Amino acid sequence: MAPDTNPAMAPGTAPDPRRVQIFQVSTLYGAATLAAALDAGQFGPRADARRLLLISHNAEIPETALRLETMTGYERIAARFDSTLDWNETVHPYHPATWAPRPEEAPLWQRVLRTAWDLGTAPVEVIVESIQVNPAKALAAVFAESSVEVYADGLMSYGPTRSDLAQSIAVRIRRVLHLDLVPGLRPMLLSEYGVEPELVPDGAFRAVLAEIAEASRAEEAEGAPGAGEGDSPVARAIAAEPTALLLGQYLAALNLLTAEEEEELHVRMLRGAAAAGHRSVVFKPHPTAPARYSQVLDEEAERAGVRLTVLDGPLLAETFYERCRPRLVVGCFSTALLTAAVYYDIPVARVGTAEVLERLTPFENSNRIPLTVVDHLVADLEGGEEPAVPGAAPASLAPLVRAVGYCMRHKSHPGLREEATRFLAEHHAEPGIAHHFTPERLTQLGLPGATAATAPEPAGGTSRLRRGLARARRG
Missing domain, CATH: 3.40.50.1980 (Nitrogenase molybdenum iron protein domain)
Structure with a gap:
């Protein structure tokens, strides 16, 4: 069990009574996204919470991979946090992508982490990437009463949640913070649970990138x-x-x-x-x-x-x-x-x-x-196409993404079936559209472009569960 990598509190010092925000991160791009959100005030005033940066190295062999802490600009990003923690050391010898507490052990693990990280009894908020997998899922399970916020630092935010979430986690997710990488396109991530997306301001993110570039200039000067x-x-x-x-x-x-x-x-x-x-x-x-x-x-x-x-x-x-x-x-x-x-x-x-x-x-x-x-x-x-700046999403993109998203996770998004059917009926044979779908998947779902007639898909209970979660969150 590894303690805080910053100097630990002196023996006998009372824990900071403020609420604690734990920010889990595995890439500098993700850390830059969080830094921009912090600078934009999306996590409240700094004085209101103790902010901990929890670093995880998720490569297959973490010991041989490039460490986030060695990347240019890391120290400037880390300065926004009160201290830094290492998740890999915390769960050693287990791999962070595979370790998770057994349900009956989660309360014990929370006591262990509160002691190791000097959290005391302060309320904890968990901010994670990729909530569908560990270590984010493990962290949310350990702090089972904490609110969860998700930040998405790439194009995957525009797609559906890759796997079903436990109700105990899904109902606690407040929002999805994301970059406006495709202006006009709304993320599908976690939408089936009624979670709303929230943009990280362009200006704040660009300012963080400029700060990282300045760090590279400073390294060269030194x-x-x-x-x-x-x-x-x-x-x-x-x-x-x-x-x-x-x-x-x-x-x-x-x-x-x-x-x-x-x-x-x-x-x-x-x-x-x-x-x-x-x-x-x-x-x-x-x-x-x-x-x-x-x-x-x-x-x-x-x-x-x-x-x-x-x-x-x-x-x-x-x-x-x-x-x-x-x-x-x-x-x-x-x-x-x-x-x-x-x-x-x-x-x-x-x-x-x-x-x-x-x-x-x-x-x-x-x-x-x-x-x-x-x-x-x-x-x-x-x-032979001329390189260009794409600009805002064309009108054709959102229907395509939603149709593909429905075909990927149709049980999670049953409400998209009618829209996907209309889209495919009109466009499935077009050269720029056809290769986004496979005849096998269209056949399985009984959609236009199918190679054979199929029986109607069974009605799943998972959609009713998600509607219930969305109502619980709104209530």
């Missing part, structure tokens, strides 16, 4: 021991005067592509940028991607006559947007594509999105909605 001026990854990338940035996601780790297919995907991004006239390109690999990815790109860049710089430092892609302002950002379905367009007005383009979408399994895979959004909004670099 210089690493033995490093010369301009020797940081960002400085080297900026010195190359790039006009395009390629985003790696390491889709092989999600079993969406093989390692060889993902290498080829990055090569296609480079070829597309070169064909569009970009002669200096930066590649931002995923932090857990193997080194050989950039080696394959190096060989392709040499053949294409393109200057390639690999931005492999522990920083957000948004830091590079802030510092360099490229004229093009290319990716598959990364959230960073939309942040480039929405917050920096940088034209974006996609590569390989349709192919990944078509092979994605199972149909309810939570990556489906991010793929759908990017495929529908962002220009196809290989298809």
Whole structure:
């Protein structure tokens, strides 16, 4: 059991009587989202609560993954909190993605954590990401009487909740805080439980990203021991005067592509940028991607006559947007594509999105909605479409997302069946729509585009439960 990583309270000191807000976070992008919400006053005045930042490292092998605390800008984000906690150390030797208390042990665990974290008897509020899985679900179970708030830091917020929640957790969720990555599109996340979404202001988030970029400048000014001026990854990338940035996601780790297919995907991004006239390109690999990815790109860049710089430092892609302002950002379905367009007005383009979408399994895979959004909004670099800033959601996007969301989790959203039926009756055969659905799923649900007639789907009791939860929350 690990205590607070900040200096502990002196022996005999009375616990702070204020309410406690525990903010669970696993990525710097998520931490930046929380920082923006705090700065915008969405969690009340700082003096009214003791704020704890609970860090979890959810990689398959956390000990070998890039740690959030080492990323550029982390310390400035952490300064908004009274202290920092490490969830991995707390549940060691268990993995944070798999450990959860047994129901009968939850009260004991709460007593243990209140002692270890000096919470005393203060009321606790829990703010988490990805409430459907651990560690968020485990934290909500331990503090069983606490209110729960969810923040969503990416495109998955526009899709349905990936799995059913226990009633004891669902009824306590107050809101979903999210970024306005697709202006005009309303998130589906937790909507089946009557939870309302709330926007984190654009200005507040952009200010936090600027603060992180300033931290990178400060690191360069201080210089690493033995490093010369301009020797940081960002400085080297900026010195190359790039006009395009390629985003790696390491889709092989999600079993969406093989390692060889993902290498080829990055090569296609480079070829597309070169064909569009970009002669200096930066590649931002995923932090857990193997080194050989950039080696394959190096060989392709040499053949294409393109200057390639690999931005492999522990920083957000948004830091590079802030510092360099490229004229093009290319990716598959990364959230960073939309942040480039929405917050920096940088034209974006996609590569390989349709192919990944078509092979994605199972149909309810939570990556489906991010793929759908990017495929529908962002220009196809290989298809001859001009890279652009997508802007507000077109009228066609919301009906498509809701229809896909219904097909993913139809028992959770029975009220969307009629709308999905109308949409598919009109559009299911269109080239830009057909690949978002599989004949098998349409057949299973008896929707237009089905390959055979099917029996009506059974009426599930889960929808009645969710309506009851929504009424309880409103009451």
